[in-house]
Amino acid sequence: MLKPEDLLVDDRFVAWSMSEGKLHQAYWEAWLVKSDEHQEIAHQAQLMLQELHFQDVTPEIATDAAWQKLQQQLTQEKPKRIYLLARHWQKAAAILLIGLAAWFMWPNSSDFRTDFAEQQQLTLPDGTTVNLRANSHLWWEDEWAAQGVREVHLEGEAYFDVSPANTQAGMPFVVKANTLGIKVMGTEFNVVNRSNRRQVTLVEGSVSIVDQGQPFQVLRPAQQYYWQANEPSQIREVTTAIFTDWRNDRWHFDQMPLSEIALRIEEHYGKDVIIANGELQQHSLSGTAPAKNLKMLINAISVSLGINAQIDGERIMFSAKQPQ
Amino acid sequence: MSETDRQWQLLRTGDQKALAYLFKHYYRDLYQYAFTMLSDHAVVQDQLQKCFLKLWEKRATLPLSVKVKPYLFQTLRFGIIDYLRQSKAHSQHLLNLQIVQSRSPDEYEQERKTQTEEKLQAAIQQLSPVQKEIIYLRFYNKVAYTEIAGIMGMKYQSVRNSAYRALKKLRIQLLPEK
Incomplete structure (x- = not known):
């Protein structure tokens, strides 16, 4: 008979249970529904995990x-x-x-665009580094010193690493993204400004945010400002890696419906995505998919959801599997 | 490439800011790990400094492609084992010290441990040193078994076997029988 320790010597189970990201979620959820025994053992294993909570030692020196x-x-x-x-x-x-x-003497060429499926790493004149995601646009006016503020504009998505040494030089760093304004005090964060949503995910440091005339809000690390069309904005706690891992060509999904995934693929790769069967729209996916290239990504999605996928030039078609 | 991997590459080119980044990023994790083996703040501090000094000295010859966290744990571990070997002569001393300490309960009053923590501590004490270290690394420092194998210089399968036996002992202690 299966024992809790059988699960606890499995890295995938421990990672899933300690929720180090949403790794392997689909796998273990499928495993759980297989039998009552599975559920009981998993429950005991998770109780054990709670018991194995060690007290933190606080270092004597910070x-x-x-x-x-x-x-x-x-x-x-x-x-x-x-x-x-x-x-x-x-x-x-x-x-x-x-x-x-x-x-x-920095030249006036302060306008960068990425193509579909392209990622660029930029270094700004002050040393700030930016990873610019596919189908994105970053620009700024070369008047920083005169304006006393380092202001950049973003459409699309980018990851910013603003070093604190630079902000101490006096000039604040500001990202403008549609109605959204982000003021930075030396930090790392990810910004999304796409047609249907705006997100700011803070990895390190501190930023303050103004959007649509609301009073400014301050984000703490691992918090995300999130606005989606037709919904009130919110600030939520997130696992930041899920929102920044695109830099490593990995996409994370957390209960994301296929219709939303289709939109992400269109944004990133510039292809038309067609979902042939209406009921597939709401099929949702959790987990990590390699996105080094379109083919890998489409394959991972179709295998996980158990559906068919076809790439045909500029079109991608998802369809239900025919019963055998 | 993750940020830590990027910093690792910068460290190899001699960037001291990268060393600072890695030090600050892993400080607490490494501290916890070292403390479980040494139980002495001053020695832990010393070993951490040595570990990163060594890293800095070796920066030009560090491996190109490496999993950063396990590599740091391993470097720290080598230092600690050396230290423990050298201080063997003094270990009798340390042992006596601990007995004296345990006679004055006031010292422990500060660390008012809850019942579950005491239960866990008691259960952990039943494990062999190797089992203890594996359990700490996996469930405390959140290092995968595959990486623990590298850090401790053991085969992956032996790590899992040890962990299995340790977890069985712990389960009997910690979970009420059905």
């Missing part, structure tokens, strides 16, 4: 202080003679000057 201590040791690593250090300073000063000059 993270930043510990790093500073380490950094001191790093600088002591190889003592250098004074004149060498002086030369380093000269070098550093020269690089700084070149850097500043480059910043001020």
Whole structure:
């Protein structure tokens, strides 16, 4: 007979139970409904997991202080003679000057577009890095210094990594996305501005948000601002990886209906997606799909849902399987 | 590529900011792990510093493609095992110290543990050192069995077998019999 430990030595079960993302959800849900015994054992295994909750040890030295201590040791690593250090300073000063000059002389080409199925990594003049998702557009006016604010505009989707060192230089970093405004204090976050939805997912740091004239709201890490057409906006807790993993060519779905998945494919790949049978629209999918290329993605979706898929030039057709 | 993988590549090129990123990102995780083996804040702190100093010294020759978290756990573990070996001479000392401590209950009053925690601690004490470490790594540090095998230098199947025996012991202690 099956025992709880049989499940607890399975990484997939533990990952699913500890909800490290929605991994393997479809698999285990299917497994659970197979028999009452399965449900009972899974229940016991999850009780065990609760019991195995260890008390956290709080470090005596906080993270930043510990790093500073380490950094001191790093600088002591190889003592250098004074004149060498002086030369380093000269070098550093020269690089700084070149850097500043480059910043001020940054050319006017501040308009980037990605094609369907294309992803770009950009470095902005202040050192901020941006992953621009497919079918997206990022632009800004080259007047940052004059305006005293680093303002960029986004259509589509992008992941921003704004380093705190840059915000300390004084100028706030602002992302405008349709009616949405995001003000940043050195941080990492993902922004979606598509036809039917706007999302800001905060990975690290802190941002404040203004949308449609509402008072500004502050996001904490792992929180998401979420607005969908015809619905009031909300702030919810999320597993951020689900919303940022597109950078690694993985798409996460959490109970997403096929009709919505079809829209995502159209946005990202620029193909027309047709769902042949009306009842398929509401079939929903949970899990992770590799999206390195369209074929892999379509295959993963059709296999998971047990339906047929056909890629025909610019068209993708999903249809129900014919009974054998 | 995940952010930690990206930082790993930057570290290999000698970027100290990448070292800072990895240190801060994994500090708590590594601390918890080291503490379960050492139970001494000062020693844990020291071992963590050594682990990252070593990483920095070796930055030019670090492997190109690696799972960052298990690699750091493994580096830290090597350091801890070395430390434990060297301090073997003093271990008698440590043992005495612990007995003295357990005689003064005031010390423990601060760490007012709930009943379930005591139950869990009691159950954990019945496990072998290897079993303990596997259970901590999997359920505390959330490291997959496949990666634990790499960290502890064991075969994947032996890790699973050890875990299975440990979990069975724990279940008998923790879950009421039907």
